[in-house]
Structure formats: C-alpha cells, structure tokens
Amino acid sequence: MIFYKTTDEDCILQGAFSKSSYSGIPVFFDSNGVVEGVSNYLIFKAIKDTDEITSVTTYAYQLQTFLRFIDEKGKGLSWQSVTDGHLVEFRDTKIKSGNKDSYVAGVLRTVFDFFLWAERNKVIRHHVAIYNDDREYAISAEKTKTSWKWPHIPSSTSKAKPTPTNDDLEILHVTTIEESDVVGTRDSLIFTIYERSARRMEALQIKVSDVPDWEDIEAYQAENKVFYVEVKGKRKIDRDLEFLPETMELLREYIESERADAVNAAKKRNKFYKEPDDLFLAATTGKPLNKQYISRRLSGLMKKAGVSGTGHRVRAKGLTDIVAAFDGFDDRGQPKSAQDVLIRAAEKAGHSNPQSLRHYLALSRSEGLAAKMNNIELLRDLGIKVQTRKKQLADIDKANDLFEAILNDLNVEGELLKFLEQYLGKQKVSEVKS
Template identity: 25%
Template sequence: MKLKRGRPNLVWCTCSLDGEEVQVPVLFNGANKPVVSVSDWFRHLGGSGKSGAGTLAEYSKTLRNFAEFLEEHCVEFESVTDRVLKRWRNRDRHQRKCAKRTCNAKLGVVYRFYLWAQAHGYFARVIGPAEWSSGLTPPIEIRFVTSNEGKGRGRRTKITSDVVYSRLSSSPLHVPTAEEMDRAYLRLSSVGDPKIAMRNTLAFSIAEIAGSRRMETLNIRVDQIPEWDTIYNLLDEDKSFPVEIIGKGGHQEKIYLTHNILADLRDYIEGARASVIQRRSTGRKSLQDHGLVFISHTSGRPLSKDYFSRLASKAFHDEGIDATYHRIRARFLSRIVEECLDDAIEQTGFHYSPETVLNRAAELARHRSTASLKYYLRLAEKRRARQSSAQRVYELQEKELSARRSLMHAEQKLQEVEHARELLRALRSEDAVKIRDAKLNLDAKIAEILRNLPNGDAQLSL
C-alpha cells in the first residue's frame, strides 16, 4: 500500500464486523499515520447498516477534505473551533465555488463526527449547545432544532449553528426537457471513440428511463443482463425486465429495463466491453474482470460515480443547460408523477387525492420521501391546467405514436443483430451452405432497410 506523503489519504479496507465483510475507509494523515477517531467513526457507520456505501464514500471525502484544511493551517482535530470551521466553509464557498447547500451538508458531516467522537471518549467538551446557566460555551457551538419536515417519519431533530448558512434560496432546480436531453445525448455521442459514446449514452438512458442513481447504474453486473432469447421474448410480450440493485441506504431494490436498453446493453457487453477485457487480459499485467457492465476502456476497471458526474455536468454545460447527472433522475421522477396523476384523474376525475398520487409515485420511483415529490406534482398539475382538451388529445396521440415508433425501431434492430449473428455462427461452422444462406438473409434485410429509407438517405448509406 503506497500513500502520498504530505497530505491525508483514504484507503478502503475490508473489515469483518459481526461476522459480515464490510468495506470501510481508513483516513491517514500527512505523516501516513491513521487518524483513529475518524477511522473508527467510519467503521461504526459501515457496521451499523444505517449508512449505505455511497453515503459512507461521501462522508469519507468530506472528512479527508477537512483533514487537508486542518493540516494546511496546523490545527489538530481536538483544537477545532467555530472560527476554524468558518474559515473552512469560506474556503470551500469562495475558492472552490461550492454551493451554500453543499457547504452546509459538509458542516453537518463534521458535526455528526464530533458528536459521535465526543460521546465515545475521543474528545472532551469540544462540541455541544451553549450552557447559558453556567456561562460555558464549547469551542464548536451547535443547536438542536426539531422540525416536522422529516421524510415521512414525523418530527425530526436537525443540527444547526451560526456557521451554517441560513436563508438559502428555495428556487427549484431545473428539470431537463426532452429537447435538452436530446442535445446532451448528441454531445455525449460526439466523442472520438464510438464505443465510449455508446457506453456513456447507455448509462444516461438507464438513469432517465429506469430512474437509477449513479452507484445503482455503475453496480449493474454483466450476469444480470439477459441473453438474446430472453430479450426477443420481452419484445414479443412488450415487457420490461427486473434487475436487482443495492439502492440508497443499502436496501435491496429493483429497476425495470426495457427491451430496447437490454438489447443495447447486450450489444455493448459482447462488443465494446468484451474487446476491452480481452485486450487487458493479455500481457504481463493481466486484469481481473470484476463483472460490472460499465468499465473504463483504458484500464478495464470499474468506473467511479464522480466520472459520470463530471461527464454529465460538462455535457449539459456545453449545451447551455443548467443541470447535473442527478437531474436526469428528476426527469424520471417528473414522468412517474405525471403518469400517476393521469391514472388518478382517469379513475376518480378531478376529485383525486394528492397523497394517493404521491404515495404511488414514491413506490414506483423507489423514493422514501413524498415531500420531495410535491414539486413534480405541482408541475404536472400546472401543465395539465394549461392544456386544452384538444392539446391533451394531441399529446396522448403523440405519446402513442412515439411508443409505436420505438417498438418498430427496436424490433428492426433486433432482427438486424440476429441476421448478423446467424452469419457469424455460419462462418465459425465453416459450412459453405450455411454461410451462403446466412449471407443471403443478411443482404435481403439490408436491402429492405434501404428501400424503407428516403432516397437521399439510401444513397448516403450505399
């Protein structure tokens, strides 16, 4: 294990906690010595089962960032005060351009660490509320505020302080439109390597259509994607395919992938991904295949969620769109809420129950909070209120036509793939009759496709 000297390092280790193998980070300081209090807190979070791997990773990056700041200013963990925290907050806000909400979230992580460490004897009288009766104020002063805005769980206690930013802007984040998503997909497809473009657009499609989060998408395994025969059956029956994932908070959940996405995934796995694994498996430093669908085409290793965050932010920014990767899931949530609203109106008219709509949408979207879905319900209600009857009929007809086109395109694409695979099997068998018949079938399919194209497109394809 090689650590970078002079700056804090995070190293992920496998620990056995109560008979279960758990991946937890260990924080080392600039002198390559473990920071015991922080590392023990990470181990506590990993073993408690209350924090998922994604949450633990974010917490560890926040504490490493905080440790870097402390070492730069020669401050020990037990010597931190409100003034130190304010300087750290201001550094992130003004130099690193972090949003106020992000700064508050990072402060919340630090507060939770200090409360746990003090309760377990690592520090004494470092953090807590001011004791006005005795006139004592701890170096890190906090307040506990009870709120009714818990995620469907009643009253909730939150930590706040004078260092935390207040009066944050409550303007809702932008939900990308269909036209904006098309522009982002085109931007992703414009990279030099078409194999990388295929991988990236696939990840975006899964987030938009199935509503998967970053780590949920990245943890999809090759053995979870069905073979071609199953995909053909799904096309015939017009069904989706369930894929088990580890969701937010470490919960076992399912996302449902359409036959279109499954066909593209299977094509990517057998083509671009297979060539990367084959190339990286030869030579002196052979690579172990971790079995995940989305891998680096350079190293062959699993991709990180930060990679997709940067990729999405750049694609949206280059197109002048105010959005991030997480807003792709917002499109999914918006669609789910609108569909649930349509179902409710169809069943009960305009006397529907908003709570019923939100509960159904939260269930379909694997969302624990109905409060955060209220914004999407208001959007759907406003859109519907502005629509005339004729506009509504036209929108439904457009949706039906779009679905038919998508189905026809998927069927045609699967037929093309099957004819090509038939020719490949014939070539491997070295049977001249089979090769001739397979080539004739493929040529006939190509000729049929060209006949169905406009004249200009057909000439271009030829």
C-alpha cells in the same frame, strides 16, 4: 490544530458481526489524537446514510472549517462545549468576511446535523433542544416536518440545480453517440440507465447475464411486459431497475458490438485477459468502468452537448419520471394524494425519505409528464437506434467508391488503399477519444 485524513483500503471497520474494508472515510485529529465523536459521525454518514463518499468529504471539510474557527476563537474550546453563541459568532464572522449566505448556511446545516446525531446517539446528553420540556439547552433546535433544524441559519438564495428537460436529453444522446465510434453507444446507454433513476454504483452493478437474449426480448415486446434488474442501492437495500424491452434491445446490441470489440481488443493485448461479467467496459483495457471515470466522462459529454448539470442531474430527470408514473387521478377523478404518490415513488426509487422526492412531484405536475412517460422513453430508445444506424450507414457510404471500383474492375488497388487509410485513421482517432 484540527485536521482530517482519509482512510485507505487497509482501513478495517469492525461491525457487530463482520469486518469490512472502507477507503476514503475522513478521520479527524487534534493534538490529543483521534477526535472520536466527529470521526464516528463521518463513518456513520459513509456507511449507513449515503453511498456518495464525495459528499462525506464535503461534510468533513465543512466541519473542519467550523471546528478550526472555534479552536482559534475559543482558545482550545472542545466541540462538546459549543453553544448557540459560537454558532452565531461563526455565522456573522463568515458573512462579514465576504462569504455567501448559501455557503455559510451549508456549513451550519452540516454542523447542526452532526450535533443532532451526537445527541440522538448519546455521544452528548441534553445539549441540543430536541426534548419537549422547558429546560435551557446549549444549542437550539426547531422542529420541521421530518426532523429538526437550527433556527438561526441564514436564508440561502442559492438556485436549485437544473434538471435536464426531454429536449436536453435528446441533444445529449445524439452528441454522445456522435462523439465516439468506440464508446458512443456505451455512454449513451449509461445515460439511459441514469434516466431509469439508477445511481452510479447501481448502473455499474448490471451484468451481461442480466440482459436477456433476443428471443426473450421479442417475447416481452409481444406481451407488453417490462424487465427488472435487481441491484443493491443505498444502505445495501435491494431494489429493482425497470427496463422496457426496447431498452434491453439496445443493451443486447451493445453487448454484441462495442462491448465485443472491447473484449477482443483486450484479448489481443493481454493473453491472460479474462472477460468479466460486468456490462460496461473500458474500450482499451476491457476492464469494468469505475464510478470516478463515468462521472468525469458523462460530465464532459454534458458540457459538450451544452446541457447544464452533471450525470446526477440526469438521474434527477429519471426520478421525476418515476414520480410521474405514480401520479394522476383516482377513481373519482380527483388528483392523487401527494403523500401516497411520494411513498410509492420513494419505494420504487430506493429512497428512505419520501419527502425528498417532493420537488420532483412539483416538477412532474408542472410538465404534465404522468401521461407521457412511457412514450418519451420509447421515442428516446428509437432515437438512439436511429442515430446508431445513421453512423453505420455513413460508414457504408464511405465504401461506395471501393464497391464501384470492384464492380467495374477499375483502379481496385488504389480505391482499396484509400479506404483502408480512411478506416485506420478513424480507428486511431476513436482510440484517442476512448
């Protein structure tokens, strides 16, 4: 029986010069113990190739599906002996049993990627046909523009995941701010940072100390300059997130309002509480947010707003905007080379493979975003500010009866009691939502 288990925080991986703790990495086992080749591939994917441990778990599940199939069909056949015949048999059996072509294609892409990695890293030798000779190999390979693929994968008819439009994002920000008086601004700002192409782990790296004071923000506005915040991206490569002064203004307001309220509440609950430098905090505990929480929170808000996809798709919109910023026409009035645009955009977005942004270039050109991008961001920042002010004015309106009672010295105690009841009831509702 082949199965996998994931590591906990006690797992230590020994590198060339250091040891590091990693949790959530799948490790495969069979009757003889650890299946080293498969486990090492997943360690590589987790540490060197991606920052999304959830994706690595998906790869593990797909590999387990295939390895169990050949273990049962091949009477204990090892993965090192897999051939095209086994891959074809798996493909046909799964499709005949009712699995969708897109599902089978996804599993086979991961399986082939594993064998390709094993061949390139000399875990197996002369097993995958990635050499320019006439020899026969156990597993076929077909050259693509950027790598290799197994030539017999079924065609997938799955639709591309939706990328939110500008109208979608306007609705999303309004819904998010109205959803909670305690964390509405915070969550809206996380969406804004996603729109600047930040990944979850990058958004959570931003510190209070990264946000300039009001004087610096006004100076940058006057000089029409942008702010840069350095974060560590995939493969621990440094990259800069770019923010307009108007966005920094919103972040500074959040620090002095919602975030300050969260810190004060945490201090009242726990006298030993120490305020962290992390920008985004939980309203009830004052602790930094984690990746799992913001994924659940943002996905729920998108569902409430009726916007398809997840927070990751908001980032896809940001990638489209980055590509659009480098697109346009050259000095001769000709459209810029797609390759040049993609190379510059990939460097900006922290992507190692420029071709991975090709879809966003097509989307950008179809929407004509290159000339609109900065105006869109400015308008969205203005919209967030307007929505926040509307909430503040609504709170003031609720106090009008109290103000009138004080001015006319009529039933002041009664109006004060009514106002306090409304305010405390609202606070309790907000705490439940946070």
